[in-house]
Amino acid sequence: MSTELLAPLDLAFWHLETDAHPMHLGALAVFDPVAGVAPQDLLELLGARAAAIPRLRMRVRDVLLPVGGAAWFNDKDFDVQRHVGRVVLPEGDFMAEATRLAGELMERPLGRGLPPWRMFLLDSAGDGPFAVLVKLHHALADGMRAVAIGAGIFDQLAPTGTGRGAVRRRAPVPPRTWLPGAYAAAGMAMGRLGDVGRALGVGASVVRASRFDLRSTTALTARSSGTRRLATTELDAGTVQWIRRAEGGTANDVLLAVIAGALRRWMLGRGEALPGADPRALVPVSRRRPGAAAAGNRLSAYLLGLPVNEPDARERLRLVRTGMERNKAAGPLRGAGAVAVLADQLPPLAHRFGAPLAGNAARMLFDILVTSVPLPRSALSLGGCPLRAVYPMAPLARGQSLAVALSTYGGRVQVGLVADGKALPDLDQLAFAVHDELHDLHDLHTLVPTVPTPA
Incomplete structure (x- = not known):
């Protein structure tokens, strides 16, 4: 190459x-x-x-x-x-x-x-x-x-019916989302912008959305210790789809609402006061066109308030759904979450010298990253050993203690929770809260199927 x-x-x-x-x-x-x-x-x-x-x-x-x-x-x-x-x-x-x-x-x-x-x-x-x-x-x-x-x-592996041992290489399904970096408002005044109108629009949205009072006391913000902790759980993908059909919206809306509810019950369970303002999630989206060559990251993101202060699970889902609908109406190239669009326009020297400031400014825009990672639909194996589950892991932004990544494989949604190890020693409790939240959300309806226990 x-x-x-x-x-x-x-x-x-x-x-x-x-x-x-x-x-x-x-x-x-x-x-x-x-x-x-x-x-x-x-x-x-x-x-x-x-x-x-x-x-x-x-x-x-x-x-x-x-x-x-x-x-x-x-x-x-x-x-x-x-x-x-x-x-x-x-x-x-x-x-x-x-x-x-x-x-x-x-x-x-x-x-x-x-x-x-x-x-x-x-x-x-x-x-x-x-x-x-x-x-x-x-x-x-x-x-x-x-x-x-x-x-x-x-x-x-080839689809069912062609034999368990039959191996066939297939083109991977282009994913929709992954983690963009916290390249925040510091880059706006630096460098030459290719599309001035679009960049200024995004920049103005970023400034309006930036929060300059960062005196947060929630567990989602912490000085970086350099340590990492992982916790995992599994959700039934059929249950997620059942709720989606009953309530409307998308499967991703349901998962975002589950994360919001899990954070609420986890905060209350650890004796922590709920934040005065709902924590803001960065929800990545891909700007890569279908079939385009994989040359570099092509990412943007939406910003979404996770309604942890709302006690009703169905209302939390409605709030998430309407928030994501507003984001999608604006599109991935507009709005405060589209900071990666600005990063695409900056000259290399701006990245070299502006990165420390931009990294430290992540908390001005969001509190937690929640990203979905689509996988190939065919079964996977290694040396004939079948794959059971894939737990994705996302990096943490500076000043934040938790990132959530989800992938769907084999009829299950695998959840990977990555945390600052010193800030969140009780991360396993959050994994159980994620599982319990989906169960309770589904219990609000009839004909409730069985939900598996956490991994």
Whole structure:
């Protein structure tokens, strides 16, 4: 692959990162074992497939022109053994141990002198499940590229009826959303704007939406400690769709309402006063056109107040639905959430020197990130071992203690909660609150199907 300049938003992600505040996203993929497939076989398979993906053999280096820019270069000293490793977990509850270790591994920065990714095979003694933890720098992958990388590493099984062992490569489904960075209002006065009218409109919306009194006492805001904690849960996708049909809106509206209700019950359960103003969520959307090449991040976002102060679950869903309808009517290129549109217009030097200020300004716009990560609809496996679940993990913005990512696979919505480890030691309680909230929302109707327990 030839030299390729980092796209403006990728450059922003690259410069937003510090050792104490990494900007990588990730996923914890859990597999069921198959007799005869040893951990060493899986480790070699991961390494061979990762090494065959050209993007994973590239690293970032500064360039002379444009001033302040950076580019992807082939790493002539690439060694996949530096990127793929195995960790044997202690005996006990596998998911508890895997999520604990995944949190610790996610807080470790990726080496900036190497291709910015890592993979870990997590397994334990015996014949139980195993997991693969994937870490990718956000400059390396948005949703489409992350799914494409996953498609190159995992097997996609043919649909039911063609035989369990039949493996067929299929083009990944282009995702709609992933995490944009907190590139806030500081960039407005910097650089040359391509579409002046659009950029000024977005900039004005950003200024109007910015909150300059940041004396928040909620658990969602905290000074970054550099630590990470992961918690997971699963929701029944059929239950989500049932509520959507009963109440209107989209499945994403239902999930956002579930997160709002879960935050409410979690805050009350820990004895914390509800905030005076509803916390604001950043909800990413993709600006990539269907079928377009995956060249750099192409992202925007909506801002949505999560109605944690509303005690009625159905009313919370109505408030979320109407809020998202207003956002969609404005479109992803307008409104206060479209800060990534401005990042696309800034010259590289502005990203290099403006990143620290922009990163620290995230709290002026939002309190929590909630992102959905679509996956291929076909069944996935690794070396014949079927994939059980994929828990996505989003990076945290500075000054914030929680990010929520969701993906749907195998009839389940897998929820990955990433938190500052010191700020939210009770993150597992929030995972249970997410599960309980969907159950209670569905209990407001008749013919309630069974909802699975948290992972």
